[in-house]
Each structure stands twice: as structure tokens, then as C-alpha cells.
Amino acid sequence: DVQLVESGGGLVQPGRSLRLSCAASGFTFDDFTMHWVRQAPGKGLEWVSGITSTGGVRGYADSVKGRFTISRDNTKNSLFLQMNSLGPEDTAFYYCAKERLGHIDYWGQGALVTVSS
Amino acid sequence: NVVLTQPHSVSEAPGKTVTISCTRSSGSGVSNYVQWYKQRPASAPTLVIYDDYKRASGVPDRISGSFDISSTSASLTISGLRTEDEADYYCQSYDGSNWVFGGGTKLTVL
Numbered sequence: 001d002v003q004l005v006e007s008g009g010g011l012v013q014p015g016r017s018l019r020l021s022c023a024a025s026g027f028t029f030d031d032f033t034m035h036w037v038r039q040a041p042g043k044g045l046e047w048v049s050g051i052t053s054t055g056g057v058r059g060y061a062d063s064v065k066g067r068f069t070i071s072r073d074n075t076k077n078s079l080f081l082q083m084n085s086l087g088p089e090d091t092a093f094y095y096c097a098k099e100r101l102g103h104i105d106y107w108g109q110g111a112l113v114t115v116s117s
Numbered sequence: 118n119v120v121l122t123q124p125h126s127v128s129e130a131p132g133k134t135v136t137i138s139c140t141r142s143s144g145s146g147v148s149n150y151v152q153w154y155k156q157r158p159a160s161a162p163t164l165v166i167y168d169d170y171k172r173a174s175g176v177p178d179r180i181s182g183s184f185d186i187s188s189t190s191a192s193l194t195i196s197g198l199r200t201e202d203e204a205d206y207y208c209q210s211y212d213g214s215n216w217v218f219g220g221g222t223k224l225t226v227l
């Protein structure tokens with residue numbers, strides 16, 4: 001079975017950094033584009049970033065461009081999101097997601113990031 | 118930038134039919150396909166419809182998707198409403214190489 005397990009969430013002060021990880025299993029990780037999608041408490045879904053199977057192409061939402069960096073380690077079946085200069089507006093559940101042909105077919109359970117002093 | 122606009126909420130009685138719209142604003146896109154995701158409280162989203170009308174695995178045929186080119190609007194239709202259909206529904210498409218989600222529609226089955 002496909003599993004996506006996020007880790008690294010927590011409480012962080014404004015202006016600080018945090019790195020999320022996603023451990024993938026149950027599929028050939030280096031065959032698929034991966035994404036991060038976030039959801040502020042009580043709000044809707046927001047696409048954050050995506051990375052192609054080899055890591056050669058990365059995309060970012062305007063709201064995080066220049067602050068967040070997506071990466072992957074195909075030797076460890078892992079996806080990462082480095083988040084810098086965090087602000088209260090970044091408080092959200094962050095979902096790791098697997099893409100199949102233009103849609104997300106599997107989602108992780110989410111990691112909560114809370115930015116607060 | 119592409120914006121996907123959904124109604125904030127819809128409600129209908131069990132056994133009835135409801136349609137949720139997703140209207141795409143002007144903008145570029147490598148693909149204009151629309152996907153629909155369902156999210157129950159305290160759960161991750163799950164795929165319902167992809168490529169405008171294709172059902173995800175396990176989705177019953179009382180749930181369907183469509184796209185109207187003239188209005189650049191996608192629709193999710195659920196017939197024979199059941200209590201388990203009550204959830205938030207999100208449409209998703211593309212803006213160039215980036216992805217875009219609609220604001221979500223809360224479906225209440227009265």
C-alpha cells in the first residue's frame with residue numbers, strides 16, 4: 001500500500017526556519033512528481049510546491065516563492081520542504097502528495113506547522 | 118493568474134441531486150483538466166474525479182463530473198445523496214506549471 005508520512009512539523013517563532021520531511025513507501029518513488037499542499041486551520045487547500053521525478057523542475061506558489069525550497073532524495077524515498085522566514089500566514093497543515101498524470105492520487109495525513117511567538 | 122471559484126456551500130436532502138460548480142477565470146494553462154477532491158473533517162482529501170469526468174477508483178457512478186467549454190466551468194454532480202457524501206469538495210486545475218485549488222464547497226446533506 002502507498003504510504004506518505006510527514007514529519008518535522010511543530011511550533012516555530014516568526015522569522016525562523018523549519019524543514020518538513022515526507023517518507024514514501026509502497027510505490028516506485030523516483031517515477032513520480034511530488035507536491036506539498038497546505039491547509040490553514042478551517043480554511044481551504046493551497047498548493048505550495050511541486051517537484052518532478054528527477055528533481056529537475058520545481059514550481060512554487062507566489063506566496064512562498066523565495067522562502068520555501070522543495071527537494072527530494074530518491075535514494076531514500078523522501079521528499080522535503082525547507083521553509084525559511086516563516087510568518088503567521090504559514091500556519092497550516094502541510095500535506096505531502098503523490099501526483100499521477102496531473103492529479104493527486106495519494107495524500108499523507110499532514111504535518112501541522114504553527115508559527116507564533 | 119487563474120482563479121477557480123466555487124460556491125461556499127450547498128445543501129440538499131438525502132436521495133436528491135446536487136451540483137457543485139467550479140468556474141475558471143481567464144489565464145493560461147498547459148492543461149485545462151479539472152479534478153475534484155473530497156475532504157471529511159480531520160481527514161486528508163481524497164480524489165473523486167480527474168480529467169474533468171473520470172471517476173477515481175471506488176467512486177460510484179452516481180457521482181459524475183463535467184466541463185462546459187463555453188462557460189469554462191466544471192461541475193461535480195452527486196445524485197442519490199447519502200449522509201456519507203457530506204464533506205468539503207475542492208476543484209483543482211492548473212495555471213501554467215503551477216496548480217490551483219478552488220476555495221472549496223461545503224456540502225450538507227440535510
